[in-house]
Amino acid sequence: MSTNTDNNFFDRVYEVARLIPYGRVTSYGAIAKYLGAARSARMVGWAMNASGKQEDVPAHRVVNRKGVLTGKHHFEGTNLMQQLLESEGVEVIENQIQNFEKLFWDPMKEL
DNA sequence: ATTCTGACGTGGG
DNA sequence: CCCCACGCCAGAA
Numbered sequence: 547m548s549t550n551t552d553n554n555f556f557d558r559v560y561e562v563a564r565l566i567p568y569g570r571v572t573s574y575g576a577i578a579k580y581l582g583a584a585r586s587a588r589m590v591g592w593a594m595n596a597s598g599k600q601e602d603v604p605a606h607r608v609v610n611r612k613g614v615l616t617g618k619h620h621f622e623g624t625n626l627m628q629q630l631l632e633s634e635g636v637e638v639i640e641n642q643i644q645n646f647e648k649l650f651w652d653p654m655k656e657l
Numbered sequence: 658a659t660t661c662t663g664a665c666g667t668g669g670g
Numbered sequence: 671c672c673c674c675a676c677g678c679c680a681g682a683a
Contacts, residue, residue: 555680574665584666585678591664592680610665617664627664 555581559593560600562653566607569634570651571643573611580653595620606630613646 562577574590583589590608594617597603606627610616618627618641628638637644 575667578665583679586680587665588663588678589665589680594664605664608664611667615664620664 555583555586555589556593556596559590560597560603563594563597563603563605563608565653565657566604566651569636569649571607571609571613571631571636571646571649572651572653573613574608575611576650576652576654577608580657591617604630607634607651609643609646613643613650615641615643 558581559577562580566572573587574594575584575587578584578587578590581590594603594605594608597605605617606615606621608617615627615631615638618625621627628641631638631643636649643649
């Protein structure tokens with residue numbers, strides 16, 4: 547059995563997502579790039595879609611490159627994603643994360 | 658098999 | 671800064 551590098555692309559996305567520190571955020575592209583699939587940023591989003599099964603995947607900490615909560619519509623309710631972020635100290639206005647550059651967590655750089 | 662779509666990213670205007 | 675068009679690639683119909 548493989549350790550953790552032979553899992554499906556989806557599972558790898560989940561692994562990285564779990565590594566996102568509390569109160570920090572990252573982008574789909576950053577994760578995709580870290581996995582060596584920079585051109586598959588969209589797949590990361592798709593993977594997140596299936597992350598509903600995974601309980602340890604903080605999908606709310608993953609946004610697009612602009613720092614906008616593009617996927618909030620996929621969460622339960624209408625502003626659950628924003629609430630989760632704000633509960634971590636992340637300020638969100640109009641689906642836009644404030645100080646995005648400062649809160650941005652780059653797996654390639656941090657790992 | 659083919660076609661469309663999408664929680665994206667980049668480039669040009 | 672905003673808006674538009676194209677590329678990528680995996681899953682769904």
